[in-house]
Each structure stands twice: as C-alpha cells, then as structure tokens.
Amino acid sequence: MPLALQTSLSLLLMILLGYFLRSKLDKEEHRKGLKVVILDLALPAMIFVALLGIKMEAELVILPALVLAWNGAMLGAGYFGLPWMGVERHSAAHRTWLMLLPSLAPGLSCFPFLIEYLGEEALAWGALADIGNKIYVLIFAYLLAMAWYYRVHRMGRRSSGEKVKQLLLAMLKEPINLVLILAMILLSLGMSMQTLPGYFGKSVLMLKEIMTPLILLFIGMSVVLKWKQIQAIFSVLMLRAGISLLLSGLVVSLFPFPSTAAILLTVVFPLSSCSFWPFAHMSAVRQLELNSENIAANKTFDLELGINILAVSLPFSTLLILGIFSAGEYFTSAFQIGAFGFLLILIPLTSKAITWVRGLDITLDLSKNQDLKNSPTEGR
Numbered sequence: 272m273p274l275a276l277q278t279s280l281s282l283l284l285m286i287l288l289g290y291f292l293r294s295k296l297d298k299e300e301h302r303k304g305l306k307v308v309i310l311d312l313a314l315p316a317m318i319f320v321a322l323l324g325i326k327m328e329a330e331l332v333i334l335p336a337l338v339l340a341w342n343g344a345m346l347g348a349g350y351f352g353l354p355w356m357g358v359e360r361h362s363a364a365h366r367t368w369l370m371l372l373p374s375l376a377p378g379l380s381c382f383p384f385l386i387e388y389l390g391e392e393a394l395a396w397g398a399l400a401d402i403g404n405k406i407y408v409l410i411f412a413y414l415l416a417m418a419w420y421y422r423v424h425r426m427g428r429r430s431s432g433e434k435v436k437q438l439l440l441a442m443l444k445e446p447i448n449l450v451l452i453l454a455m456i457l458l459s460l461g462m463s464m465q466t467l468p469g470y471f472g473k474s475v476l477m478l479k480e481i482m483t484p485l486i487l488l489f490i491g492m493s494v495v496l497k498w499k500q501i502q503a504i505f506s507v508l509m510l511r512a513g514i515s516l517l518l519s520g521l522v523v524s525l526f527p528f529p530s531t532a533a534i535l536l537t538v539v540f541p542l543s544s545c546s547f548w549p550f551a552h553m554s555a556v557r558q559l560e561l562n563s564e565n566i567a568a569n570k571t572f573d574l575e576l577g578i579n580i581l582a583v584s585l586p587f588s589t590l591l592i593l594g595i596f597s598a599g600e601y602f603t604s605a606f607q608i609g610a611f612g613f614l615l616i617l618i619p620l621t622s623k624a625i626t627w628v629r630g631l632d633i634t635l636d637l638s639k640n641q642d643l644k645n646s647p648t649e650g651r
Contacts, residue, residue, distance in 0.1 A: 282379060283586055285484055289491020305492070309485050310551050315450040316478035318409065323454055323464045334396060335403030338375070341518060341541050342407040345373035348514055356507055356623065363573040366419050370412055370553055370572065371580050372511055374546035375404045379483065380588040381543040388596045389532040396536055408548040409451060416552040416571070420559065423571045486547050490582045500576070504583045506619035512591055515541035516612025524605035534603045539595055544588035550577050 349372040354360045358368060375381075377397055385394045457463075464472050519538045528534045553572040560570065595602050602608050 282483075282487060282589070285487035286491040286582065286585070289488035291491075292488065293492050305485065305489050306554065309482070309489060310554065311446045312478050313482040313485055314548070314551060315446045316475045317482045318405075319450045319454050319475055320464060320479050323457060323462070323467075334400040335406070337522065338400045338403035338540070339406060340403075341515070342373045342375075342404065342411075344518060345511065345514065349373065352510065353507070356510070356619070357503065358507075363570050364576055366571060367553065367573045367577045368507065368580070370416060370549040371545040371577060371584075372507070374408045374412065374549050375401070375541070375543040376546040376585075377401055377404070377540060377543040379544060380585055381540055381592060384539065384592050384596055385536065389535060393532045393536050396533070397540055400536075400540055404546070408546050412549045413552045416549070416556050420556045420571050424560075424569060490578060490585075497579070500579060501583060504580055505587065506622065508580075508584055508587050509615050509619045512542055512588075513612045513615030513617075516608055516615065520605045520609035520612060523603075523608060531600055531603050535596070538602050538608055539592045542588055542591050542595075544584040545581055547581060550574075550581060553577055 346369060349369050350360075353365055353368055353372075358365050378401075382394060382397060385397050457467075464475075467475075516538065519541060522537055523534055528537070553574060556571050557574060602611065
C-alpha cells in the first residue's frame with residue numbers, strides 16, 4: 272500500500288477512534304480539558320516550531336503571496352456565494368463558514384502526498400507557500416473573529432481606543448498570540464530552533480508531536496453526525512474545491528512553471544482541508560461570550576457546525592488530492608484543471624437547482640382549463 276494512502280487512512284482512523292471514545296468521555300468537561308491542552312499547549316508549540324523554521328528566499332516570495340490571494344478570493348466567494356447554498360447571511364453559520372472556508376491545513380491533508388508523489392523539493396515549496404496561509408489563519412482570521420464578536424454584541428458604540436485596548440488584552444491572553452510574538456522576536460534576532468537551549472527545544476518539539484493526534488481525536492469526540500448537515504457541508508466543500516481548481520487553472524495558464532511537480536503543487540495545495548486554527552479563534556470568542564453573563568446566549572459562531580466542517584473536510588480533501596495524484600500528469604493542463612473544477616461546481620449547483628424546483632408550489636388551475644375547453648373558440 273502506498274505510504275501516502277497509509278498516512279491518510281491513519282488520520283481517518285484517529286478520527287474514528289475519537290468517535291468511539293465518546294461513550295467513555297461523554298461529559299463536556301472531558302472535551303473541554305482536551306481542548307485546553309490543544310489550544311494552550313500543543314497548538315502554540317506547533318506554531319512556534321513552524322515560525323522558527325521559516326527561511327524565505329526572494330524569488331519564492333510569490334508562493335505565499337499567491338496563497339494569501341487565494342485566502343482573500345475564497346473569503347469573497349464565501350460571503351457572496353454561501354447565501355445561494357441556503358446559508359443565511361450574517362448568521363452564526365455564515366460567519367463560521369467564512370472563518371473556515373478560506374483556511375488551509377496542508378500539514379494534515381496535502382504534505383504527506385507531496386513527499387510521497389513529488390519529493391522533498393515540492394514539500395519545501397509547499398512549506399513556503401503555507402506562510403501566506405499562516406498569515407491569514409493566525410492574524411487576519413483572529414482579527415476577523417474579534418470584529419464579528421464586537422458587531423454581534425453591539426459594542427460599536429464604544430470608543431475606538433477602548434475597543435483597541437480590549438482587542439489587545441484579548442490577544443495577549445491567548446497563548447497562540449504570545450507564542451507568535453515571541454517567535455517573531457526570536458526571528459528578528461536571527462535565532463532558530465537549533466540555537467535555542469536543547470532542553471527547551473526538545474520540550475517544544477514533544478508538545479508539537481501530540482498536536483495532530485489530539486486534534487483528530489477531538490474532532491472524532493466532538494462531531495455530531497446530522498445527515499442533512501453533512502450533505503450541505505459536502506456540497507459547499509465541493510464548490511470550494513471547484514473554485515480552487517478554476518483559480519489554479521488560471522494561474523497555470525498565466526505563469527510559466529519549471530516542472531510538472533510545480534504545476535501539481537499549484538493544483539493540490541489549495542485543495543487542502545480546512546484549518547483547525549480558525550476554530551481555535553472561534554472557541555476563544557465563545558469563551559469571551561460565556562464569561563459575559565449578559566451575552567452568553569448570543570453566539571457569534573456555531574461551534575458544532577465548525578467541528579463538523581473540519582470532520583468532513585479532512586477525508587474529502589484527502590480523497591480528492593489522492594485522486595489527482597493517482598491520475599499521473601493528467602491535471603497538468605490548464606484546460607483539464609479548469610474543466611474538472613467546473614464539473615465540481617456544476618454538481619452541487621445542479622443538485623441545489625433540482626431541490627429548488629421540487630420545492631416550488633406548482634398547482635394547475637383545473638377550473639380555468641375546463642373553461643377554456645368549453646369556450647366557443649374550441650375547435651376553430
């Protein structure tokens with residue numbers, strides 16, 4: 272069995288194990304404790320290691336720039352397109368989708384295939400491209416979540432200085448942001464993981480290693496399977512993939528690429544599953560709401576929908592990327608990439624149109640038809 276397929280199956284198995292553990296860890300306190308370990312220890316450690324490992328080259332700055340442009344394009348597409356898929360605009364579900372839809376988790380769903388099918392050079396390119404995605408999920412997504420929090424709870428009347436002060440305090444209370452600031456300071460001083468004290472670096476790496484299994488177990492324990500919701504999530508994810516392929520086809524047609532591996536990286540990287548980091552920001556916002564008694568009942572985000580999106584997104588992206596790599600060099604042509612993207616967009620839109628037509632109240636005015644038959648003009 273190919274190594275990439277084994278990796279994918281192991282990730283899905285971890286989610287399944289988490290789902291079966293629900294009967295033993297069915298209390299909210301258990302899941303809350305696991306989430307604290309993820310958000311306050313494992314996730315900050317992974318961010319710290321990732322940031323200290325960044326080595327930018329001038330000619331490769333285009334990679335994170337293109338990914339950041341993709342983040343923005345998907346945010347805009349989600350804002351205007353989700354209402355067409357039945358998601359009410361400005362609702363908690365709409366905001367949840369807008370947080371997750373433009374995010375990417377290539378480490379779980381893309382990088383294992385890059386190393387297996389394209390080699391270490393493509394993996395290095397993918398890591399550089401992920402810098403743009405990290406800027407979105409770590410900084411912009413957090414600011415977006417806080418902005419929606421203030422808007423939902425009508426905090427706009429407060430002075431700008433007070434809002435900035437509260438935003439800064441909320442950011443400093445988050446371990447993720449503290450780690451981000453610390454990593455930036457160390458990078459500015461020319462430091463890396465290799466220059467840190469050995470005992471400190473080893474502890475951080477140990478915390479980083481538990482991140483992936485903990486997230487997968489948490490998703491399995493938290494997912495609430497609702498067939499209609501799963502169908503809706505699958506349709507939106509198919510649209511996301513279709514739009515991504517159209518954008519990839521456009522990039523392939525406009526820019527020269529040095530190799531087939533570079534083209535395939537452009538195709539599969541935007542197909543990565545949704546990231547857990549925006550969900551971490553949404554969880555932080557929910558904690559702020561719970562700490563404020565007067566607004567605890569008013570939710571900015573739908574966390575149940577968010578965890579279900581993550582649960583469906585991972586296997587969907589994994590199977591899609593695996594299928595593209597299994598096709599060899601078929602998806603190196605801009606036309607074929609765009610055609611496949613158009614097909615993925617057409618399928619959910621056609622299904623939605625059929626559902627809409629079936630929901631119409633089509634009635635026949637039989638009495639009117641009968642009057643027409645009995646009219647003097649009949650038979651002329």
